Amino acid sequence: MSDPGRPPRGKFITFEGGEGAGKSTQVRLLAERLRVAGREVVTTREPGGSPGAEAIRKLVVEGSVDSWDGTTEALLMFAARRDHLARTIWPALARGTWVLCDRFADSTMAYQGQAHGLGRSVVARLYELAVGDFRPDLTLVLDLPVPVGLARARARPGVEDRFERLGHAFHERVRAGFLDIAAAEPARCAIVDATGSIEAISVAVCDTVRSRLGAG
Ligand SMILES: Nc1ncnc2c1ncn2[C@@H]1O[C@H](COP(=O)(O)OP(=O)(O)OP(=O)(O)O)[C@@H](O)[C@H]1O
Ligand SMILES: [Mg+2]
Structure with missing residues (x-):
């Protein structure tokens, strides 16, 4: 039941895609456009986005590639995500603020679940445990x-090393993983062609936000 004294719940928009796809650039541009349109907007990122999750990020991102086995890495990602949701995302949405997040659970599915071979069902079970029924609006x-x-x-x-160390085939699996997710959940996901100019992609992002969420 909605409370007339409270603002409507904000929208939760996540940006996904491989390295260099333009996620951080487009999060920033959409936030600017939404703020010009008068919305309260928080931008955040994963792994991280709350003090506890940023501490976990350091464990995951700053270690060597094989610091953790795949299951442990996925558990760390979901521990960070749970804290990020509880401390940052859910409170902001409850205030009516829109939250734009640079990577979210689909990255765990595409990277750990698909490209690293942990398996989709493991990631889906961790999602259920840590996040429950909550999903991004877009x-x-x-x-x-x-x-x-x-x-x-x-x-x-600085980015080249990491990208090249993982190899071309790995990045193809990541890309296929994201496209599989989008195909499986077309109501939540929109595929944006990220080959154009920064401005052209920003226009496509805004059009999608407007058509899917009726605002922006
Ligand atoms: N449409 C575009 N055309 C050309 N260059 C772009 C475009 N979008 C972003 N870039 C540039 O490509 C680089 C990667 O962009 P950005 O950091 O936004 O990607 P990202 O998806 O956040 O990458 P990462 O996954 O590594 O964080 C940046 O130097 C950015 O300025
Ligand atoms: Mg980025």
């Missing part, structure tokens, strides 16, 4: 051919 999957993502990553200092 997930924008920024889709890019792997070589284009690699070229963008190469243009950025």
Whole structure:
């Protein structure tokens, strides 16, 4: 039952896609556009987004690639996600604030579940345990051919190593993982062609937000 004294719940929009797809760029641009339109907006990212989740992020991101086995890494991701939801995302949505999140659970599914081979059912069970029935209102999957993502990553200092260490086939599996998720949940997900200019993609993102959520 809605309380007339409270603002309507905010919308939760997640941005997904491989390295260099433009997620961080597009989160920033959508936030600017929504704020111009008068909305309260919080931008956040995963892993991280709350003090506890940022501490877990350090464990996952700053270690070597094989610091954790796949199951442990997925458990850490969901522990961070649970804290991020409880401390940052759910309180903001309850205040009527829109939350734009740079990566969310679909990244765990595509990377750990699919590309690293942990299996989708393991990730789905962890999701159920840590997140329950809650889902993003809209997930924008920024889709890019792997070589284009690699070229963008190469243009950025520091990112090339990580990208190339994992290999082309790995990134193809990640891309396929995101496209599978979008195909399985078309009401929640929209695939955005991320090969155009930053501005063209931003327009496509805004059009999708407007058509799917009736605002933006
Ligand atoms: N449409 C675009 N065309 C060309 N370059 C772009 C485009 N979008 C973003 N870039 C550039 O590509 C690089 C990667 O973009 P960005 O950081 O937004 O990607 P990301 O998806 O957040 O990557 P990561 O997964 O590594 O965090 C940046 O240098 C950015 O300026
Ligand atoms: Mg980024």
